Amino acid sequence: MQATTHTMPHAGVHEAHHEEQGFWRKYIFSTDHKVIGIQYGLTALVFLLFGFFLMMMMRWQIAHPGQPIPLVGWLLERVLGDVAAKGVMSPDLYNSFGAMHGTIMVFLAIVPLAFGAFGNYVVPLQIGAPDMAFPRVNMASYQAYVLGGIIMFVSFFIPGGAAQAGWTSYSPLATSIPTDGQTFWLVGMIFLITSSLLGAVNFIATIIQLRAPGMTWMRLPFFVWAQFVTGFLLLLAFPPLEAAGIMQLMDKVAGTSFFLPTGLAVGGELANISGGGSPLLWQHLFWFLGHPEVYVLILPAMGIVCEVIANNTRKPIWGYKSLVYSALCIGFLSFIVWAHHMYLTGMGTKVATFFQTTTMIISIPSVIILTCFFISLWGGSIRFNTPMLFCLAFLPMFGIGGLTGLPLGFAASDLHLHDTYYVIAHFHYVVAPGTIFALFAGIYYWFPKMTGRMMNEFWGRVHFWGSLIFMNVVFQPMFAQGMSGMIRRMADGGANYATATLQKQGVEVIGGLSDKMMNLHTMILWGAVFLALVQIPFIINVFWSIKHGKKVTSDNPWNATTLEWQTPTPPPHGNFAHAPTVHRGPYEYSVPGHSSDFIPQNETDKGSRQH
Amino acid sequence: MSDHTDDISKHVRGYMIVGGTLLIGTILTVLASYVDLGHEWNIVLALIIATAKASLVALFFMHLISERQMIYVVLAFTAFFLVGLMFLTIGAYADFPPLTTTR
Amino acid sequence: MDIPYTSQPRPDTGIYNAKVGIWLFLASEVMLFGALFSTYILLRVGARPEDWPTGLLNVPIGTFNTAVLIASSVTVVMAWASLKMKQFNRFKLFQAITVLCALTFLGIKSFEYRDKFTHYEVWKTDGTRITGHLEGKPMFMTLEKVKAAGKESILFTPDLHHYSEGKKAMHERDHGDHKAVEIPVAQIKRLSAFVPAHSTYFAIYFTLTGLHALHVLGGAVVMAYLFGPGAKMWFTDPDRLTNRVEVSGLFWHFVDLVWIFLFPILYLL
Amino acid sequence: MDQFIRKALGLPVLASENGKGVDDLIVWIHWLMIALFVGWFIYFVYALWRFRARRNPKADHYGVRGHTSNYIELAVAGIEIVLLVFVAIPLWAKAVDVTKIPQAGEATNIQVVAQQFAWNARYAGADGQFGKQDMRLVSSTNIFGIDYTDPNAADDVAVLNEIHVPVNKPVVTYISSKDVIHSFKIIALRVTQDAIPGMRIPAWFKPTMEGRYQINCAQLCGNGHSAMSQGFLVVESQEAFDQWLASKTGGATTFE
Numbered sequence A: 001m002q003a004t005t006h007t008m009p010h011a012g013v014h015e016a017h018h019e020e021q022g023f024w025r026k027y028i029f030s031t032d033h034k035v036i037g038i039q040y041g042l043t044a045l046v047f048l049l050f051g052f053f054l055m056m057m058m059r060w061q062i063a064h065p066g067q068p069i070p071l072v073g074w075l076l077e078r079v080l081g082d083v084a085a086k087g088v089m090s091p092d093l094y095n096s097f098g099a100m101h102g103t104i105m106v107f108l109a110i111v112p113l114a115f116g117a118f119g120n121y122v123v124p125l126q127i128g129a130p131d132m133a134f135p136r137v138n139m140a141s142y143q144a145y146v147l148g149g150i151i152m153f154v155s156f157f158i159p160g161g162a163a164q165a166g167w168t169s170y171s172p173l174a175t176s177i178p179t180d181g182q183t184f185w186l187v188g189m190i191f192l193i194t195s196s197l198l199g200a201v202n203f204i205a206t207i208i209q210l211r212a213p214g215m216t217w218m219r220l221p222f223f224v225w226a227q228f229v230t231g232f233l234l235l236l237a238f239p240p241l242e243a244a245g246i247m248q249l250m251d252k253v254a255g256t257s258f259f260l261p262t263g264l265a266v267g268g269e270l271a272n273i274s275g276g277g278s279p280l281l282w283q284h285l286f287w288f289l290g291h292p293e294v295y296v297l298i299l300p301a302m303g304i305v306c307e308v309i310a311n312n313t314r315k316p317i318w319g320y321k322s323l324v325y326s327a328l329c330i331g332f333l334s335f336i337v338w339a340h341h342m343y344l345t346g347m348g349t350k351v352a353t354f355f356q357t358t359t360m361i362i363s364i365p366s367v368i369i370l371t372c373f374f375i376s377l378w379g380g381s382i383r384f385n386t387p388m389l390f391c392l393a394f395l396p397m398f399g400i401g402g403l404t405g406l407p408l409g410f411a412a413s414d415l416h417l418h419d420t421y422y423v424i425a426h427f428h429y430v431v432a433p434g435t436i437f438a439l440f441a442g443i444y445y446w447f448p449k450m451t452g453r454m455m456n457e458f459w460g461r462v463h464f465w466g467s468l469i470f471m472n473v474v475f476q477p478m479f480a481q482g483m484s485g486m487i488r489r490m491a492d493g494g495a496n497y498a499t500a501t502l503q504k505q506g507v508e509v510i511g512g513l514s515d516k517m518m519n520l521h522t523m524i525l526w527g528a529v530f531l532a533l534v535q536i537p538f539i540i541n542v543f544w545s546i547k548h549g550k551k552v553t554s555d556n557p558w559n560a561t562t563l564e565w566q567t568p569t570p571p572p573h574g575n576f577a578h579a580p581t582v583h584r585g586p587y588e589y590s591v592p593g594h595s596s597d598f599i600p601q602n603e604t605d606k607g608s609r610q611h
Numbered sequence B: 001m002s003d004h005t006d007d008i009s010k011h012v013r014g015y016m017i018v019g020g021t022l023l024i025g026t027i028l029t030v031l032a033s034y035v036d037l038g039h040e041w042n043i044v045l046a047l048i049i050a051t052a053k054a055s056l057v058a059l060f061f062m063h064l065i066s067e068r069q070m071i072y073v074v075l076a077f078t079a080f081f082l083v084g085l086m087f088l089t090i091g092a093y094a095d096f097p098p099l100t101t102t103r
Numbered sequence C: 001m002d003i004p005y006t007s008q009p010r011p012d013t014g015i016y017n018a019k020v021g022i023w024l025f026l027a028s029e030v031m032l033f034g035a036l037f038s039t040y041i042l043l044r045v046g047a048r049p050e051d052w053p054t055g056l057l058n059v060p061i062g063t064f065n066t067a068v069l070i071a072s073s074v075t076v077v078m079a080w081a082s083l084k085m086k087q088f089n090r091f092k093l094f095q096a097i098t099v100l101c102a103l104t105f106l107g108i109k110s111f112e113y114r115d116k117f118t119h120y121e122v123w124k125t126d127g128t129r130i131t132g133h134l135e136g137k138p139m140f141m142t143l144e145k146v147k148a149a150g151k152e153s154i155l156f157t158p159d160l161h162h163y164s165e166g167k168k169a170m171h172e173r174d175h176g177d178h179k180a181v182e183i184p185v186a187q188i189k190r191l192s193a194f195v196p197a198h199s200t201y202f203a204i205y206f207t208l209t210g211l212h213a214l215h216v217l218g219g220a221v222v223m224a225y226l227f228g229p230g231a232k233m234w235f236t237d238p239d240r241l242t243n244r245v246e247v248s249g250l251f252w253h254f255v256d257l258v259w260i261f262l263f264p265i266l267y268l269l
Numbered sequence D: 001m002d003q004f005i006r007k008a009l010g011l012p013v014l015a016s017e018n019g020k021g022v023d024d025l026i027v028w029i030h031w032l033m034i035a036l037f038v039g040w041f042i043y044f045v046y047a048l049w050r051f052r053a054r055r056n057p058k059a060d061h062y063g064v065r066g067h068t069s070n071y072i073e074l075a076v077a078g079i080e081i082v083l084l085v086f087v088a089i090p091l092w093a094k095a096v097d098v099t100k101i102p103q104a105g106e107a108t109n110i111q112v113v114a115q116q117f118a119w120n121a122r123y124a125g126a127d128g129q130f131g132k133q134d135m136r137l138v139s140s141t142n143i144f145g146i147d148y149t150d151p152n153a154a155d156d157v158a159v160l161n162e163i164h165v166p167v168n169k170p171v172v173t174y175i176s177s178k179d180v181i182h183s184f185k186i187i188a189l190r191v192t193q194d195a196i197p198g199m200r201i202p203a204w205f206k207p208t209m210e211g212r213y214q215i216n217c218a219q220l221c222g223n224g225h226s227a228m229s230q231g232f233l234v235v236e237s238q239e240a241f242d243q244w245l246a247s248k249t250g251g252a253t254t255f256e
């Protein structure tokens, strides 16, 4: 390796000339994986906040349908016009916000944060590489992401507003809405998909090719494994959605009928199209991505949790190999479970049997991963710092989310729960108190490496306890609502189906939504408001600590073993002065007979005995 | 991955032969389409020839025949998922063929 | 530290970075085109036979284009081999031919597209369907436009057979006289050029070949770059240039490989 | 116990025979979930308390050495397999196959076509035969695309938003849609079926309680999705149903 670098000094690699770079080269058009990682991170956090903001307005509308939104209602009317007349959210606007909340959270917030930001910043450091394998591709990936984000954002302000067909964009609804929101959505998605594909190629190639000497596959930190599998999910699951996106775009702008059947009527009359397409095809292609995508959301989170738990229990992760094999297994299986989102599309017995079976099988590796984390606690010396608190909370929260996936996985029980708030609660438990908590943990954990300063611990705790409590206030009631039959994507929060409403109209029905369920909306609204308030200390903490946080006294403030902590803080361009050599596994904590309670991966055996 | 110059010049002949075979394959495909074997069998034959041609390109032009194991692994998974996508999707239609005319 | 293995293979994997990258990328391309092929199968199986044209495309032209792509596949691998054998000038020659092949392919393809855009089908209210050409050979004409122009009837030169009569009819095509007929607008239910909106066949035809053409275009740009400014790398880092040519060649072969499937399923079956 | 968990889970009233299996499956799977969650949670809290740094300053490099976890994982897998093979798969086979429902011969057949934002239904009428249907004939006055040249079509009955069925007899609904995807859901009867344009999908249920039920649209179908609530299913005695149907017969296949 040394030989290579010496015979080809700076051979055509512009990235290698890192002497004087202007502001633009250094911060905006950077090819340094760490800068790109931070760019990804900040952009994604802004989108995360924006996605949450959309949802706060929706929760108001759900709790108080038809009433003007306080504080921001007038602003909405000013910028969006009639869809928010008098500051009231119209059903069109509700549908736009819902679709964009899902899209933004998944494709513009969590994936870029978990994969783009943490993956970019941490993976090359953890494997002892100078940068990503293709730095310029890396930059292009970020730029495509930003472009996609801008297109999505701009779509709010075009006439008719943003896409309204849910994040799933089912045809024919998606193409039947005459405004251009869906076109923007599709073009934006094509950019985001391109970004993810470029990122995935880069990550996988980097992990395969740029591991430092001695960094064998079974010495990789689990976080790297998680990103590796995630990369493959993106690489192979996204293209079919890209194909589907192109086809839906054709349906929308070129008048084709890929997803439109013969005999489709619009406003009563037969539509002027050739027909012959299939609405179900879109669903298959969407969920072929959609399901792997949810593991894209969770695997990096599990990777972070693993790093932090090992570090703060001061002992090796129990069952490292089972973790790795489980992650690979999840990755493989996630490609063949997608139709569990489609049980009620008229699926016959044989196909349903196949997908129910694979869905049950895929829950087993998740159980194994969680079990490994639990067992790792046993015998540890547990430090309850902020990152660790978030990771510990991740476990039961993901547990709730994951377990409630099981009744959805059986077609017959899904019959009752499909498209109700039970599904909403299920997946928010995995992505919100699950993934978001893990990402918070990652921010608190790697912040000192990125900036050389610690985040404030007290406000970290306030952020943690507040988030934990209010996340549960928001999402726990949704299980009950869903079980009682409350349907999702209701612009009035189900008021039209409530017993009370019907009684007012003089209709007596069996099984309408009870007052009790409807009243929970108020509680959820307040939960969301307080959830937002407790994010304020976090946001301030992040920016304040960059300048004023407690300075770290060493490059390795958490006494961690993995390679990212063996670099200067923050790591310079090129990361390591010399290629590190790896001598041991990733989590050598509290090794018997060793003086300190951790041994870095690059420490030689001789060095360790000298202690 | 052959690194020696003389090795390469031997390959060059191979490339020419493969190229010629591909051209012949193309002509065969066209001719075969004019022979009426029954619609299904025409499709099968055309796909067989196409697959053979594609394999030649992949094996020789793209050097898959002497590629590293890792690339095989990646491609094997890709092929598997693609087959899964095709068969499961198409399989799901078998239960309820699309409706145009019914009672 | 610089990024290692940009020109020499990593010992344990045996490959250099860009090759890993391109194969991963091609894997994703397989899924992209695979999804479209799946769509093709579904649409075709779902279509009523009379709605799915066979033998409508020009086979000799398609065959010629196939040959062009195959030839370029040979030249692109020869370009790489020339670099391996340190024959820079021969590389330049082969690379140039490759780019020319790509442009030829695109030129012919756009000619074919034009042909389709000026070819029409009329669905009459009595249920009959005729294909043919409109007076003056306009592109993208629709019934709405005809009506908006205030015309009472159109002048239409019918083909001697309709595509639903199958390939047999096409083979027996004699060169009889094409007489233009006048069709009153009132008798027309639908009028469409052979554009994507015409039918699921043309939808998938244009999507597949259009996406493929974009790939050809992208490949041509890269190839031209490596022929022109990019070739200077030969004097600073010949191994890396050779790798770049190999990697772009891999992409090019893949594009060829896709066409090998597209040709029979779209032109011949 | 059984009633307790039903209440605790918040399962709504059940008014159909087919829904029993669905509810049972939901209850059983929740037992498994609760057992797992409570078990793990107790362990979790105990471990956090016992191994906190202040109490246990030195970690044990090896930690757990036993295989208990493997047994737990195997048990989870085992229970899932049992539920899958003996409950979920047979249940689904019964739920989707309308040819295998009990008393299929006596079933009331209804064709349902959803549209933005209402429910249309069609009964075969006195002859028990639906008229031929072709989606290419759909128009604003011919919602079902009925082919009026077919003599069977003459006595078909069409209704809007008000669907009557007799109690204690299976109902087979052939569900379709005209414009976008909707979903035909009646919570208390535990019936849900997506209404997909271009497809006609059979679903069945067997109501056991007379009364009025609201038809919910469970799939996002546009800006009227939340207000697509004017459709009702009326379950009544056979006599009342016959009378109602007779009052409708007489070529009411089109609407005003």
Ligand code: HEA
Residues within 6 Å of the ligand: A168, A294, A295, A297, A298, A340, A341, A359, A360, A362, A363, A364, A366, A367, A370, A395, A396, A397, A398, A399, A400, A401, A402, A403, A405, A406, A408, A409, A410, A414, A417, A418, A419, A423, A426, A427, A430, A431, A435, D036, D037, D038, D039, D040, D041, D044
């Ligand atoms: C990160 C995201 C994520 C993850 C990890 C999962 C995980 C799972 N999901 Fe989920 N799912 C979504 C995100 C996710 N899902 C989303 C976004 C949707 C809706 C999309 C939409 O319609 O808009 C959805 C919808 C969805 C459906 C469709 C429902 C419907 O529309 O009707 C189904 C059905 O099978 C399902 C099943 C599962 C299963 C079986 C798992 C399994 O993998 C879960 C396995 C995990 C476990 C079994 C937990 C194990 C843990 C323990 C046992 C420990 C307990 C812990 C403590 C006590 C501390 N999910």
Ligand code: HEA
Residues within 6 Å of the ligand: A042, A045, A046, A048, A049, A052, A055, A059, A098, A099, A101, A102, A103, A105, A106, A110, A165, A166, A167, A168, A297, A424, A428, A431, A432, A433, A436, A474, A488, A489, A490, A528, A531, A535, A538, A539, A542
């Ligand atoms: C990863 C995905 C993700 C995430 C994280 C979330 C997070 C949240 N979601 Fe969402 N949601 C979806 C994905 C997600 N959601 C999807 C896919 C849908 C379906 C859409 C559809 O129907 O098509 C949906 C739908 C959905 C609904 C149903 C709407 C309906 O059916 O009509 C609801 C209702 O309450 C909801 C609520 C929330 C809430 C309260 C949060 C909260 O947890 C949000 C928490 C966020 C924060 C706490 C913000 C933290 C941010 C910061 C701290 C910023 C820091 C900034 C800097 C430092 C610069 N979501």
Ligand code: CUA
Residues within 6 Å of the ligand: D117, D181, D182, D183, D217, D218, D219, D220, D221, D222, D224, D225, D226, D228
């Ligand atoms: Cu119809 Cu929702």
Ligand SMILES: [Cu+2]
Residues within 6 Å of the ligand: A290, A291, A294, A337, A338, A340, A341
């Ligand atoms: Cu899923």
